[in-house]
Amino acid sequence: MAEAALRPRRIDPVLAALALAGAGSAFLVPFYQFAPNRIVAGTDWFLVPASLPAALGLLLGWLGIGVFACAPVSFRLAPAARLAWFLVPVPVLAALAGAARVSRTLAGTDPVARVTLGPGVWLTLLGALVAGIAMPSGIRSRALVLLLALGLALAGLALGWFDALSLVREARNLGSAFGTEFNRHLLLTGAAVAAGTVLGLALGISGHRSPGWRLGGFFTLNFLQTVPSLALFGLLILPLAWLSARYPLLRAWGVKGIGPAPALIALSLYAALPIARNTLTALDEMPRAVLDAGRGMGMSEWQLGLGVVVPLAWPAVLAGIRVATVQTVGNTVVAALIGAGGLGTFIFQGLGQTAMDLVLLGTLPVVALALAADQILGLLSRPRGARP
């Protein structure tokens, strides 16, 4: 039954629908908005009058994907068909090229006027994402295509093609602050995941060994997971402020009621749960026969641990770290509210000023970071050789 459902259909329904919708979007959805300044809502521009070459590129890209969707199954499954994955970024690049063209026509006319990316661009991005998942590809060709597309977009950015784009305008306004907060976000996330990993491993192992730890430790972590992150940050302010006032040494280390200290504590606690849970499951489900055989053949506990338990539990633990990392990238946004910095700073600033582009400027790198972390850790956990 399941296999029958997985057999490829004569026409790929997902890709065909995407291609149709994508082509239609060129005429039906506004791709860009033009606004005289930061606050005023802009006027909609459709792709077809805005930039004919961009519209042509977009249509060709979707047309290619549509043709692929209708190609014979044998062709779609052939290894060479993976080259069709090169079509995936074409509509997105076309939409960006359109943005560059529109923004160039405005460049120099008015320093406050701006072009905003409209729903059409975001929908194209989403469509390309789904198409990228639905189309067959090898991991290497996929990485190559993505890097090429990203390189092209960044080159355009560097050459000033997008200068009148509102996102770029906002970024220019921020200056070096963007890099600072980006690094800070990375640092907070990295430190929290590292601390969460240590905590999670420790708790997973003790939970496996003692029922008391299992009950108490996991109850605490599960409970904490239900506390909204903002509330947890808030709850930590008081005790940390008290500790900081009482112990000068802590104060010297920068421990305060607000700032990175409470953020790191809360983020580490959140990150610990998936890691602890996966560690515990992996240890609990370690085949007893394997351990018995290892011991019975004269392996010491160390040899058994390093040679058998760690390699067998590692994939599950890594999966936990992966979940924790993606989750922490997002959670770190909220940390900006208690003065810990990070990309959340822009999001909350933007919300306060109803400047959606500033919000986007904070959001897009967070999404990109989460996706990148997920992909990288996913690559690490790919099984080498064969596994059960």
Add this chain to the structure above:
Amino acid sequence: MITFEGVSHRFGDTTALAGIDLTLADHELCILLGPSGSGKSTLLRLVNRLLEPTSGRVLVDGQDVRAYRPEALRRTIGYVIQNVGLFPHWKVRDNVATVPRLLGWDRARIRGRVEEVLDLVGLPDQTYGGRYPHELSGGEAQRVGVARALASDPPILLMDEPFSAVDPLGRHRIQGEFLEIQRRLKKTVVFVTHDVDEAVRLGDRIALLNGGRLVQYDRTEVLLESPSEAFVGDFLGQDRTLKRLSRVAASTLARSHAPSGGYGSGVALAEDLDLRMVLSHFLESGTDVVALKNRQDRITGWLHREDLEDWARIGELVR
């Protein structure tokens, strides 16, 4: 030689073993037989110190096992368990090399030995050495388990229901193969099972346990023929005589001269067939005598039904 001296073992309040005295001779395959909960696995695990006796001593070659470091002791004793317990992330040849590596053998020696034992269990290294455990059938995995236990050529093998997870047909085959190996290697084997047929087929001697007590310990034939108490008879089953027949080859009762009055069934049976099969043939064909042939298809003698029946009644005990 493995000796248990007044060995008891308790898990909390439950008594798994109560005062076992037992000596297992070298180069023999001794079965520890009993229902579940009889303490047979516990007894086995005392030998390589996976468990320690609550009281009493376990001696290997006259030396108390507590004199050795557990890891060192275990590396000199082969160990095979029911669920095999192959390391799923290691290839077959790495699994087999486990103990030699622990013993610090050099690479060339390990390689040679791995090929040797894999050949012994009929899984040539070229075909099977590079496979992972999940690519093996149940029977193949169990053979690898046996090869792994034999890798360092230990004088003693502990086997805890090694074949009970294999399907019946495969189990019969692997038992036969293991008997062949044992005939050649003459290890001192302690073999735990709850399967009477397996015990009768493999065991030189059987130690029957019940509720942590040793009920009877004898040569397999003797145990089948003269159970010491009702439990032994019940546990071995009403068809004890048939089981006894199954241990004896037809050739042992063969007469060298041709039958005078009886009727032959017209076929010749292999002389290494067991008496139970021969009886089955008599019942099926309604005849009283059958010719026996060797591997080269030459007639080597005749087996008379009356001889078989006499043997079944009286029994020729080899005490």
